[in-house]
Amino acid sequence: TILxxxxxxxxxxxxxxxxxxxxxxxxxxxxxxxxxxxITYKYYLEGYEEEWHINSYKDNVINYKLLPAGDYTFRVKAxxxxxxxxxxxxxxxxxxxxWESWWFYGLIALLVILLTWLIYRRVLRNQxxxxxxKNELMATKLTAIKSQMNPHFIFNSLNSIQDLVLKQx
Numbered sequence: 001t002i003l004x005x006x007x008x009x010x011x012x013x014x015x016x017x018x019x020x021x022x023x024x025x026x027x028x029x030x031x032x033x034x035x036x037x038x039i040t041y042k043y044y045l046e047g048y049e050e051e052w053h054i055n056s057y058k059d060n061v062i063n064y065k066l067l068p069a070g071d072y073t074f075r076v077k078a079x080x081x082x083x084x085x086x087x088x089x090x091x092x093x094x095x096x097x098x099w100e101s102w103w104f105y106g107l108i109a110l111l112v113i114l115l116t117w118l119i120y121r122r123v124l125r126n127q128x129x130x131x132x133x134k135n136e137l138m139a140t141k142l143t144a145i146k147s148q149m150n151p152h153f154i155f156n157s158l159n160s161i162q163d164l165v166l167k168q169x
Contacts, residue, residue, distance in 0.1 A: 002026050002090065009092075019069055019097040026090075028060040030078050042084070043076040054079075069096040 002009045039057040071093050078085040
């Protein structure tokens with residue numbers, strides 16, 4: 001019997017578990033009432049452990065808590081008086097969380113590029129506005145200087161003409 005987060009899972013098919021999987025419990029059983037004290041279980045979880053572990057017949061529940069994402073094969077065999085049974089395999093996979101997938105990294109890169117582009121456009125637009133305001137200010141100053149020069153120029157011209165008239169030149 002295999003329990004994932006305290007829910008039974010079908011033993012006959014390979015299963016892909018969610019990255020939120022907190023625990024995988026495997027309950028072992030043998031069809032022997034007479035030799036129960038002589039039966040031990042050898043097991044290991046390929047992809048997580050490197051060596052076989054041995055449990056007694058009574059200690060038949062194996063718990064794995066917080067397994068990282070990856071592919072796993074649980075291998076188990078029963079041993080009774082030195083005779084080993086065939087190895088039974090159960091394959092399962094724990095999926096990576098979405099934030100560890102290639103498309104998520106691509107999306108983040110795209111968002112960073114988009115944000116950089118938007119900031120660049122905003123800075124460029126602000127600089128353009130500032131340049132236009134400076135140009136408008138310069139044009140206004142030029143108009144003010146011209147308006148001050150025109151009466152002075154006309155006054156000087158009239159004085160020159162009056163002087164020439166008085167001299168009769």
